[in-house]
Amino acid sequence: MVDMRYLPLTQTDRQAMLATIGAASVDDLFVDVPESARLNGPIHGLPPHASELAVERHMTALARKNVVAGEVPFFLGAGAYRHHVPASVDHIIQRGEFLTAYTPYQPEIAQGTLQVMFEFQSQVARLLGCDVANASMYDGSTACWEAISMARRLTKRGKAILSGGVHPHYVSVAKTMAKFTGDQLVTALPTLSATPDTNDLIAQIDGDTSCVVVQYPDILGRIEDMTALADACHAKKALLIAVVTEPVALGAIRSPGEMGADIVVGEGQSLGVGLQFGGPYVGLFACSEKLVRQMPGRLCGETVDAEGKRGFVLTLSTREQHIRREKATSNICTSSVLCALAMSAHMTLLGEAGLRQLAAINHAQASAAADRLAQIPGVELVTPTFFNEFTLKLPVEARPVVRALADRDILAGVSLGRLYPDAEVLANGLVVAVTETTTAEDVETLASALQEVLA
C-alpha cells in the first residue's frame, strides 16, 4: 500500500472498507482477471512515486531544451499564430469550476459552461459571418474534414474540390479520411503566384461536385474575394466551404459568410489559446441556420426552466452518436470547450473595438515587415495582398536558410519545403507571419541576418 499525495484513503480506511465489502484483500476484487493476465511485478522501469519538486525538476529540464518563441525573433505561422493573450484569460480558464467540470449533461448545475458555449457559438457565428456555430471541434483540420463530409450528406454528391491554398495538413487529413469514405478529392499544390487558384476552381465545378474548399487567408497568406466562387458553386448546387486559420484577420477583412460561403470552419487557436506545440486547439464550425441539422458536434441552445427562467441545454443531440449510434452525423463525442472558453474570453476582452485595433496593428506591422524584407537583394514578395502573413521567394531553397537562421536564434518563418517536401517549385518559398508580438527590432534582426545568410 502506498501513501501518495493524490490518494486520500488511509490503510485503516482500506481495511474498514474491505470488511464492509466482505473481501479479505484488494486482490479478491480482481478475481475476474485471469491469473495469466495479472501483472504481479512492478511496471518495468518506472520509478516509484515522486514529489512535486522532483517531477518539476524533470519536466523543467525537458522544457529548457526548447527555444521559447517569446524569447527570440519569431515569425512562424502557417496555421498556428503567436498572439498576446491577456493575463485574465488564463486566470478564467483555471477556475476549478470550469477546468474540472464535465460535459454539461446535467444542465441545472452546468449553466456556467452552457452559457459560455452559447456565447462562444454566438461570437463565432458573428465573426465568421454565419447564422450559427457549434460549440467547437477538435481543431481546424478535423473541422475542415467534417465540413466536407457534411457537404456530401447535404448534396448527396461525392466530389470535393480543394484549393491549393488550403493548409497541407488539412488536405492530408481529408485525403486520409476520404480513402475510407470513398469521397473523391480534387487537390492541387499552391503556386508561388500573386493570386490563388479561384479561376481553376470555378472551371472544375460540375454536377458531381459537393463542395469547393478554400482557405482565407490561404496558406501563403493571400486573400481574395470569394463572391464569384460562391456564385459559381451555387449555380451548380455545390457548397462553398471556407477555412479560416487566423481568425484575427476577420477583424480587418470581410467575413467568408458575408461573401457567400455556406460553411465556414477554422482554427480558433490564435485567440486565447496560445501555441502549445500544436494542441490542444479549438476547431470552429459555422453555417446557415437551414443546414444545422446536418452539422456535426455539440450544440448549446436556449430554453427555459420549470419556473420560466432562461437557461441553456445541449440540444439537437439526435444528430449525435450517443443517441444515434451508427447513424450519427459524426463519431465525434467531445469538443474543445476549455479552449473555446479561452477564445470566447479573449474575444470578450477585445470586443469589436479591440479586435479591429488588434487586426489593424497586425496588418500594419506585417506590411512594414514585408516592405523591409523585400528590400533584401534577391528576395521577392510573392503575395501583394495579405493580412498578417506573406510569402517571400528567396534566391535559394528556404529550408536550409531557416535552419541557418535558427542557429542565430531567429525563428524566421515556415519554409514551403517543410510543408511541401516533394514540390521543388515551392522550395524557395518562405511564409512569414508578423503579429502584434513582433517588434520592429525583431524585423530588423531578421532582415539583416537573412541578408547575411543569403550573401
Next chain:
Amino acid sequence: MSTINQSGWRPTAPEKGEGNTDTFTGNRALMLDEALIFEIGSNETTGVDFAEVPAGTSRLGNLARTAPINLPGLSEPEAVRHYTRLSRQNYAIDLGLFPLGSCTMKHNPRLNERMARLPGFADIHPLAPVDTVQGAFEVIHQLAHWLVTLTGMHSVAMSPKAGAHGELCGVLAIRAALDAKGQQARKVILVPESAHGTNPATAAFAGFTVEDIPATAAGRVDLDALKARLGPDIAGVMITNPNTCGLFEPDLKAISDAVHEAGGYVYCDGANFNAIVGRVRPGDLGVDAMHINLHKTFSTPHGGGGPGSGPVVFSEALTPYAPLPFVEQQGDQFVLVEEETAGEHHAGSFGRMVAFHGQMGMFTRALTYILSHGADGLRQVAEDSVLNANYILRSMEDVLDAPFAGTGPCMHEAIFSDKNLAEGFSTLDIAKGLIDEGYHPMTVYFPLVVHGAMLVEPTETESKATLDQFIGAFRSVAARAKNGEPALKSAPHHAPRRRLDETLAARKPVLAYKDAPKAQAAE
C-alpha cells in the same frame, strides 16, 4: 475626551421574519445570475489596451471589412466578474464527488497545470525547426514509452485528439491492415450492445457494418455466440474492458484468440483503463489496438467537455498501419516522422489524422501525472478506484437493484437499475435529487443494456468520509424514489436552475444570440 457613538450598532441575534423573500434582482445572496455578454457589453468597450496602429499602406485589396462584427466587449474587471459569476453555476470535481460513470472524474493535480504552462512547452510552435524543440519531442517520446510499457503493446500513435478520435484511429488501422492483405470483403465489426455509442458510430464511419454481440446474464460478452458469428466477413470486434457495466471481461484472451484465428482484429475501448492500470496489460490479452483517454486514466482536465486526448496503442500486427506523424529517437536526437520522411518502413501508414502532432498540452500533463504516481502509485490508483466502487456497490445493494452484484465484485464503477422504484419515479428523479444533495449525479441511462441504468464511478481520489456522506445521500434519495415522495419529481429545488425544457430547445432551436430589433435599428 470621548465622543458618543451614535451609530446605533449593537450585537444582534436572529429574529423571526415572515412574508415574501423574493429579491429585486432575482439573485439569492451568493447564487448570482449573470446576463449574456451581448446584454452587458458594447462594441466600443474593450478590456485590452493597444499601441496606436502604425501608419502604412494597406495590402487588404478590396477586402477591408466595412460591416461591423457586433462583438460586445467588456473591460477587464467586468470580464473577470462575468466569467467568475458563470463559473459558480457549475458543479466541478473541485467542489465535490463527481461520480459520473465511465467518465472518470478524478482530481486534476495542479502541478500538471503548472508544467503544461512552462514557456518551453506552452510557447513553442509546432512547425519550429526540429532541433529547436527537442525537449518537446522528448516529452512525447517519454510519454509514448510509458503508455506502451503500461499496456504491454508494441507501439503508440500519439496524435488522436480525443477518445472517439482514437477509436477512429484504431479502426482505420484495422481497415488498412485488411486492405493491405486484400481482405476487402471483411466488412463486419462486432460490437457489444453495452458499448459506448462512439464505437458503432466510428465503425460505421470507417465503412464497416456493425452487428451486436449478445451479452450473458452476468453482463459479459457471450463467448459462444461470438465464436459462432466469426467468419470470412468479420473484420474484428470492438470490446470495452473493463466493460461499461463496470465488469472485467474474463474471456477477453479467448475472444482475441478466436478472432485472430478467424482472421480479424481486436479493438479494445480503453475508456476504463484506469481500473486496471499497473495490474493488467491489454497486450497480454491479445488486443490489437486500444485508445487511452488521457483525460480519464491520466487525469488531464475535462474542461467542461474537452479538450481530450486519445493516443492509441497498437500490437505488432497493426503497427505498420499507424497514422503519421510520430516521433522516433535516432541516437541522441528525436526526429519527427511525417509524410515526407515516412520512407519505406512506414509506407503502410494510413495517413494523417490531424494537423501538427497531437495534444501536446495534454502530453505534458499526463507525463507529469505518470511520473508523480510512479509504478507503485499507478497500481494503487487502480486498486483504490476498484475498492471505492465496490464499497459503494455493497453499501447500496440493499436499497437499489444492482443487476450484477451477485456475480462478484465490480471493477472501478458500480451499476444499479431503476427496478422497484415507486410508480412514476425514475432514474432521472434520483439524479436530480442528488443535485439537491450537493452532488453531480452518476451517469444515467447508460449503458443501454440495463434499464434505467445508474453508473457510479467514485474514482480513487475520494476519501472514505466523502464516500460515506455520498452513500448516505444516495440511500436517502433512493428511499424517497421508492416511497414515491412527490417533491422528488420536481427536484432539483436548490440548484441555479430548475429542470430545463429540452423539448422546447430542440423544437425551436435558439443557437445564437439575436439582437433585439431595436438594437439592430440603432446600428
